[in-house]
Amino acid sequence: MTTPRRLPDPYGGPSSGASLADILERVLDKGVVIAGDIRINLLDIELLTVKLRLIVASVDKAKEMGIDWWESDPALSSGARRDELTRENAELRARLERLEASYGEAQIEGAHGRRESP
Template sequence: MTATVSGRNPAQSRPMITSTQASSLADVLERVLDKGIVIAGDITVSVGSTELLSIRIRLLISSVDKAKEIGINWWEGDPYLSGQSQKLLQANQQLQARIESLESELKAIRAAQD
């Protein structure tokens, strides 16, 4: 037996939310970030039958948690976003100097053998 309010079932007394009801921007943004949204499209510019330009657009909008959940976490390893860019630049310069040194030593050894 269910209790009723004014002759109605309690579940029916609550207003039903429909897609036509106004939503605030925050509500819409929260839903999009929670579920994620994918936008995909192709743009082609042609003159006659000659294709001049073709652009493929793939866009994913989601929260960080949702992105990690689906396996997207490129920003964690990006040195420019993690602040490691200066360290990597210095390491790269040291490696380049080491390669140049090794190549000059190799040339000297080859010249000595001839």
């Protein structure tokens, strides 16, 4: 029985057994940063600038680099969403208390300022 023949590496080196999973593991372990800017000018007037920054890394590597914005994003974190709802609830309760207090004062003033006709 013959073993399958490996194709030569197109980059000239010996064929390595690195699979896509191995490559992905290395990228996530080390991290990759891709950065670029796109500028659109018309007659030396800048119309648009788009700055692109892409970081590909594992969560652990990102945290090690000090990147953890997803933990405070309510769309991505249930804890952040819960914190946002708690804050919003407290603000609404305070607003309701202020409205009820001002409504109560208006009722009291209205009762004292009424004149009854004989």
